[in-house]
Amino acid sequence: MTNVLELRGITKRFGALTANDDVTLTLGEGEILALLGENGAGKTTLMNILFGHYAADAGTVRVFGQDLPPGLPRAAIALGVGMVHQHFTLAGNLTVLDNVMLGSEPLTRARSARGAARAKLMQIADRFGLPVNPEAKISALSVGERQRVEILKALYRDARVLILDEPTAVLARPEAMRLFETLRDMTKEGLSLIFISHKLHEVMAASDRVAVLRGGKMVAERETAQTNPAELAELMVGRKVERPARHDHKIGAPVLVADKVRVEEAGARRLDDVSFTVHAGEILGIVGVSGNGQAALGGLLSGLAHPSAGHLMLEGADIGHLGPRGMIRAGAGRVPEDRHAEGVVGELSLWENAVLERLRTPEFSRRGFVRRRAARDYTATLIDRFDIRGAAPDTRTRLLSGGNMQKLILGRVLTNGPRFVLTNQPTRGLDEGAIAAVHAELLAARAEGAAILLISEELEEAVALSDRIQAIVKGRLSQPISANEADPQRLGLMMAGVWKEDGDAA
Known part of the structure; x- marks a missing residue:
């Protein structure tokens, strides 16, 4: 040749x-x-x-x-x-x-x-x-x-x-x-x-x-x-890589409940009367072909979009009206779909991005001034715990690889002890080693009682991590099924919109 x-x-x-x-x-x-x-x-x-x-x-x-x-x-x-x-x-x-x-x-x-x-x-x-x-x-x-x-x-x-x-x-x-x-x-x-x-x-x-x-x-x-x-x-x-396995455990009480939620944008209905429940210690997987309402669902659960009908409740409190800051204060964390555009500010340092969502808390600010030493110490802890490679607290964030940037975002979210976590395409563009690390962190958060909603276009990932799975098609959600009962044929039919309408998904 x-x-x-x-x-x-x-x-x-x-x-x-x-x-x-x-x-x-x-x-x-x-x-x-x-x-x-x-x-x-x-x-x-x-x-x-x-x-x-x-x-x-x-x-x-x-x-x-x-x-x-x-x-x-x-x-x-x-x-x-x-x-x-x-x-x-x-x-x-x-x-x-x-x-x-x-x-x-x-x-x-x-x-x-x-x-x-x-x-x-x-x-x-x-x-x-x-x-x-x-x-x-x-x-x-x-x-x-x-x-x-x-x-x-x-x-x-x-x-x-x-x-x-x-x-x-x-x-x-x-x-x-x-x-x-x-x-x-x-x-x-x-x-x-x-x-x-x-x-x-x-x-x-x-x-x-x-x-x-x-x-x-x-x-x-x-x-x-x-x-x-x-x-x-x-x-x-340089070593054998195995993705962590999900083990069945006792699921807790409902944490996040959506009841017939509708989201409209520019006159178009992006979410159409969707209902779902995420329990403590549970991962609920949302699967679907790109462009079927995942972005609207992610916006809703991040405080970037608000229901035009229905209710979104976090541990009994209505949070549908809250913006991003209010959602974080209420105990919701998010790993956004686009880590570059929505997850970090590339020109800022690691420590600045690490405390960005908590900048007004006493831990990182006092009388209007940022506590830089505390922020740097916190970021050094994140780097060590989440194995963020090739970086120090003062490193510019845009210099990180995609996997290390995602570990930074995960660390920022999970160390805050959220009651609910949205993870939107958490392993998109990551290598096998980074995927295994992200999966391990999500399963660890699940074991500690966090309620996690996983939006993923990777069926293998959704089945491996989720306790239950729902499909999203044209802004509507299917009935949930147990991940243990999911197979490619059944999920394929669900993603095509073939499901029974014998009740609300919950």
Whole structure:
């Protein structure tokens, strides 16, 4: 197999941190290579060097036999390298065609060649099986459709090597499977692909070869057909990884009760007469395909949305009117869906984020002044207890990997002794080791009597952690079932809206 890409001896440092340490990697023509590693292992840094976002401190990159100048994305694009980032870089107020063309024409051109660009886009979309409406506004597209546009944007620039950073992090499983079918077809058209992923079942299903980074070093390469998920998980973290098991125990009294709650937004009904109960020492799982009301439910339980009908009660007190601060004071904690946008302020330090929701309490403030020493000591305790790696209390939070950022948020919530905890997609984008750590913390909180509502699009996660499960479809909730009785077929039917209407879910 001819190599289309060669990285030799790549080293990259950020101050005292060595993100990539003498990494060598090759990619063959028509090959799908999975780049695997823990959060913070250096995968995205390595791909950013390849695409020219970063310049390596040592080492060389060759694309189709030519040396790639360091730190020049335009040079990478010219040699046929395209990159689809984990967090999309699309302008929501522009059309698909506008986004694809953006930056592809010289500023000196008198008129934009939209007709030719539209024809080229449609030809590429047809060739690679990526149907798209070029005149649709990005803001009106689903997450899966937006990712399709990102891929088309790279192909429009004649990419022959395509890098995809966590391509399924925000996709439901059916969308993810369709994406990988498309990627496999694309290799038949001559493309070579590298995708970064934490999801071992996707790596096994979609790749030809797997390269594993750990601590910035290349520790292993395997032919996919000659390995298995257990071996890959152990290579990733350097030890055997087992997710903790939920054990049956006595469930306590009701803590959070929703009774026929309705939430409306801009005239549209987002939650439609939903009822549920979460007991002390219980995890109630909410499963469903993305976009069926999970965001509205998360907003309701965080104090960001309020019922237009029905009642939301926490230990007998009506909390439906409370905002985020009031919910926290009432004893509700939250692990939000988007840790970057809603969970932390990236430019603030760890200690500032750790006390952000409790800044006005006597523990961390006195006479209007922040007790910085107390805050730093508290954060050091969180770092130690929740194994937040590569950080000190004064570290800027945006420098944390996704898994360590999630551990910070979990620690901030759970050490406050909440009576109720909302966990919304708690392991999205995390590696196997971080997933096991998050699961262990949630089960420990359950054992200590916390009432936990888990919103997850990962069925295996919901079944493993939950005592009972309800499905959400178009803003409505199914009857609850015991997780011990759940199987993929039954959950699939529930997520499709097939359930009995013989009473209110409770």
